[in-house]
Amino acid sequence: MNLRFLLSESSKPLILGHQNADPDAVCAMMAFARMYRIINPEGTPTLIADDLSRLSNQVIDTFVPGESILEKEGIEGDLVILLDTNSVFQLGPKFQKIPQNPSRTIVIDHHEINPETEVLSDHRVVRSDRSSTCEIMVDLFDQYEIPIDPTTANLLLTGIIFDTRRFYFADIMTLQTAIKLIEHGADYERCIKALLMRPDRSERIARLKAAGRGKIHQIGNWIIVTSKIGAFEASVCRALLDMGADVAIVGGSPSKDVVRISSRSTREFSTATAINLGKDVMEPLGNIIGGEGGGHANAAGANGTKGLDEAIVKSIELISRIVEKEHGSAYES
Numbered sequence: 001m002n003l004r005f006l007l008s009e010s011s012k013p014l015i016l017g018h019q020n021a022d023p024d025a026v027c028a029m030m031a032f033a034r035m036y037r038i039i040n041p042e043g044t045p046t047l048i049a050d051d052l053s054r055l056s057n058q059v060i061d062t063f064v065p066g067e068s069i070l071e072k073e074g075i076e077g078d079l080v081i082l083l084d085t086n087s088v089f090q091l092g093p094k095f096q097k098i099p100q101n102p103s104r105t106i107v108i109d110h111h112e113i114n115p116e117t118e119v120l121s122d123h124r125v126v127r128s129d130r131s132s133t134c135e136i137m138v139d140l141f142d143q144y145e146i147p148i149d150p151t152t153a154n155l156l157l158t159g160i161i162f163d164t165r166r167f168y169f170a171d172i173m174t175l176q177t178a179i180k181l182i183e184h185g186a187d188y189e190r191c192i193k194a195l196l197m198r199p200d201r202s203e204r205i206a207r208l209k210a211a212g213r214g215k216i217h218q219i220g221n222w223i224i225v226t227s228k229i230g231a232f233e234a235s236v237c238r239a240l241l242d243m244g245a246d247v248a249i250v251g252g253s254p255s256k257d258v259v260r261i262s263s264r265s266t267r268e269f270s271t272a273t274a275i276n277l278g279k280d281v282m283e284p285l286g287n288i289i290g291g292e293g294g295g296h297a298n299a300a301g302a303n304g305t306k307g308l309d310e311a312i313v314k315s316i317e318l319i320s321r322i323v324e325k326e327h328g329s330a331y332e333s
């Protein structure tokens with residue numbers, strides 16, 4: 001792919017990120033727009049995403065206040081660039097139809113390879129060995145010998161810090177890239193601060209109340225915590241795992257005839273017990289609460305209309321039954 005050529009002959013590129021764009025997507029988009037303006041100062045890039053996360057807005061306010069990412073439909077472009085995104089599905093329903101012409105579509109992404117990407121785009125930089133799209137962007141700036149100014153360096157370092165979970169997922173290349181960005185003027189402390197965000201007051205109160213009401217169940221060596229709260233069930237589950245639970249199951253009845261249950265488990269728990277919260281717990285609970293349940297191994301939920309207390313009791317039964325059946329002898333000895 002000759003990125004310089006594609007950008008120099010396009011006057012109205014559309015730079016797209018995935019739905020609910022996270023800081024990696026947003027920072028890669030902002031950096032890409034800056035790269036484009038250096039290659040083609042005459043052109044006007046448009047940045048588009050279906051909703052930004054709260055944290056992404058905070059990052060924009062920190063480093064590029066006044067610059068914006070649009071959510072408007074119907075904007076025409078002569079080149080489409082997908083960042084941190086490898087399928088139209090990830091763009092969200094509003095913008096799924098934008099990529100139409102593979103010869104005018106570029107994909108820059110670090111997720112697992114998706115067969116759809118090849119159909120979607122003739123110009124791809126897909127590197128699933130990299131832990132963020134922003135890291136790939138640094139390589140592109142280098143490859144095309146485009147200078148990185150301090151603001152771009154801050155944006156790219158922030159995206160890297162976010163997607164690597166502050167360098168939890170990082171290798172020597174990631175760390176070298178981070179150093180390079182600091183040498184170009186990125187302020188590490190500012191980047192870290194741009195990514196710090198306390199949850200809203202109401203969410204913090206929900207977490208604290210649910211923790212206060214929590215019931216602790218010890219099954220084998222595992223700690224399962226159940227609780228009830230009318231809102232922020234998923235956030236409460238994450239908080240309970242942070243506090244030390246192996247599994248958190250939190251139900252709420254935000255109004256009459258509405259029952260919601262959310263659950264989370266640690267990787268350690270799902271690996272050792274093979275319990276898939278979606279299939280093994282939330283699917284059966286869906287029946288009890290007169291609705292449906294499902295999800296993934298470590299994060300699942302159910303929605304229904306009744307029977308919250310019964311469902312929570314049942315969830316513990318379901319988990320104990322599997323743990324005791326698979327691992328009973330180990331605990332008895």
Ligand SMILES: [Mn+2]
Binds near residue numbers: 025084110131132163
């Ligand atoms: Mn990413």
